[in-house]
Amino acid sequence: MAILAANEVIIPAASYFESPMCAAIIDELSPLFPTSVIRLVGGDANAQDFIHSKLATYDETGPQHTAYLAAAEADTVFPPFKLRARSATADITAAWLDRSAAPGFLVEQFGDNASLLPKGFLDTWQNVPDALGGRAFTPDYAAKHLADGLLSRAIDSKVHAFINHEYFRSFANEYAAGFVSDLVILPSQHSLDDRYGNIQFGRARRELHATGLLERISTCSPEELLILRDDHDVAMVLLSSILPSTQASRTSGTPKLDVHVDLTSVVSALKKIKGGQKTATAYQRTVTEILDQVFSHSLLSGELEHEINEGRKRIDVRWVNLAQDGIFRWISQTFRAPIVLGECKNYTHDVANPELDQLMGRFSPVRSEFGLLLCRKVTNRSLVIQRCRDTYQAQRGMMLVIDDSQVEKLASMSHAGGWGEPQADLLMSLIDEVMS
Structure with missing residues (x-):
């Protein structure tokens, strides 16, 4: 669906290398790799450099380190790779510190659970970027530094949601990109940036099925997907599945990126x-x-x-x-x-x-x-x-x-x-x- 709806589909390289499910889905479309319709994006010049840089950010006993080690030793043709101008870690860090400086942050972030937070929690929160010491800014690593694994499930979920939201917003900010949301097996436990139009997977699937297009799309070859991108009926179904709360649909305005303009x-x-x-x-x-x-x-x-x-x-x-x-x-x-x-x-x-x-x-x-x-x-x-x-x-x-x-x-x-x-x-x- 992403290929049908977008000029370019970008995949966070971390998702591809750390999730076997993600890799399996993308690798099915390997005939499209030479077209650069699908690209991995990350903070290094190529896939191999990205893999080796990530090895240093994860504990050697953890599943992510194991995944990157296997990728480094694999004789595999990876999807085309694109160097990011931004850094997800830098963007998460900036939001982590910036949001916590706002008045009433703890109540806003944790609601009624704010009263359950240990003494000095705000100071601990603001020390997390330094405490990570160059390791990946993941929900698990951050939660460990916040309370060494002693956070309640409700508070822990809020930490995960914060990091995941900022992680994906980093990509939206750089590429003015929307997301495929409302997935069945990988539902989002956090809000996704919707400024640029997100495809609701469940709704799109139902609409494609109702119009008799789903089977055609599901069984076609990767190359045929590129042809279907120009199919008017397919385009109309996917357009109706874009989240209605994007900026452009809420008002006559248009989305804007955070860039400096000489005034x-x-x-x-x-x-x-x-x-x-x-x-x-x-x-x-x-x-x-x-x-x-x-x-x-x-x-x-x-x-x-x-x-x-x-x-x-x-x-x-x-x-x-x-x-x-x-x-x-x-x-x-x-x-x-x-x-x-x-x-x-x-x-x-x-x-x-x-x-x-x-x-x-x-x-x-x-x-x-x-x-x-x-x-x-x-x-x-x-x-x-x-x-x-x-x-x-x-x-x-x-x-x-x-x-x-x-x-x-x-x-x-x-x-x-x-x-x-x-x-x-x-x-x-x-x-x-x-x-x-």
């Missing part, structure tokens, strides 16, 4: 826009363009002039909050913010109560209680913040006032979005300013 020119253009009603639209579009890139790790491209209340009101900018980690995930949970609202004021004077009341009037428990009031400058910041504080203390939502100077700061920072990033520090300082 110097667009920030310069923002500075040149004069204040006033005549240039209000230019300001709205330009500041939205900047923040789209600044928050690309967490928010879909802003939708301008979004209608609410059956068209009786409009929101200047509406961002869909898809953050899976970092500060915007925390914002989503803390302020009920699946949506981030934005009001743009191209004034030559400070915003005041009417503008803040306008943004607050867009808040709703079912829509969002978090918004950005974007303006050109703030002369009396203490007064503006006091007005935001009054709204927050009345439990009516969180408003951040962001002027051009802060937009420029955000544009110059890393766009990675993690808790250790200066962008998160700036946003958190603005929130603390209102909450204090």
